[in-house]
Amino acid sequence: xxxxxxxxxRAGRVQEGxxxxxxxxxxxxxxxxxxxxxxxxxVRTFLRLVAEDFEALVRDGEALREKVRALxxxxxxxxxxxxxxxxxxxxxxxxxxxxxxxxVKESExxxxxxxxxxxxxxxxxxxxxxxxxxxxxxxxxxxxxxxxALRATLESHLAMLDVLTEEPAESDPVLEGKVAYLxxxxxxxxxx
Numbered sequence: 400x401x402x403x404x405x406x407x408x409r410a411g412r413v414q415e416g417x418x419x420x421x422x423x424x425x426x427x428x429x430x431x432x433x434x435x436x437x438x439x440x441x442v443r444t445f446l447r448l449v450a451e452d453f454e455a456l457v458r459d460g461e462a463l464r465e466k467v468r469a470l471x472x473x474x475x476x477x478x479x480x481x482x483x484x485x486x487x488x489x490x491x492x493x494x495x496x497x498x499x500x501x502x503v504k505e506s507e508x509x510x511x512x513x514x515x516x517x518x519x520x521x522x523x524x525x526x527x528x529x530x531x532x533x534x535x536x537x538x539x540x541x542x543x544x545x546x547x548a549l550r551a552t553l554e555s556h557l558a559m560l561d562v563l564t565e566e567p568a569e570s571d572p573v574l575e576g577k578v579a580y581l582x583x584x585x586x587x588x589x590x591x
């Protein structure tokens with residue numbers, strides 16, 4: 400008969416609190432058969448593993464029982480202190496109520512002071528906003544005046560530029576006669 404499942408580990412020691420076999424491993428373990436029956440070495444090895452695991456379980460059970468005893472002792476100690484804790488709780492609740500009332504009064508006072516300061520800040524802000532609005536109005540008026548003055552200056556310079564760049568009028572016969580007269584006299588004056 401062959402092994403149906405994985406055989407349990409054969410080497411090493413059982414770690415404290417660790418279980419190497421499960422109930423299913425024990426139930427489903429099949430020993431290899433030999434000519435004369437089961438393999439005695441495998442049976443001994445399996446029994447040794449079961450014994451080691453059982454011993455570990457017994458140790459774990461004893462450790463758990465010791466923990467239970469320690470916890471029961473702790474519960475007894477806590478029960479003994481319960482009355483003192485209840486008294487302390489009542490005192491703390493009374494103190495808490497007193498502190499709460501004091502805090503409410505102080506917060507009401509702080510709120511009142513904050514409201515007064517807030518109103519003062521708002522008044523100052525409104526005054527500042529009004530002053531800024533007035534300054535803006537004055538700046539706009541000044542800008543308008545400066546724009547008008549600049550426009551007038553530019554228009555006057557443009558008019559002067561127009562006059563300078565105008566083509567002279569068509570020839571004037573009187574003017575041409577005077578220029579011709581002066582031109583004729585100029586060489587004779589240069590000779591003298």
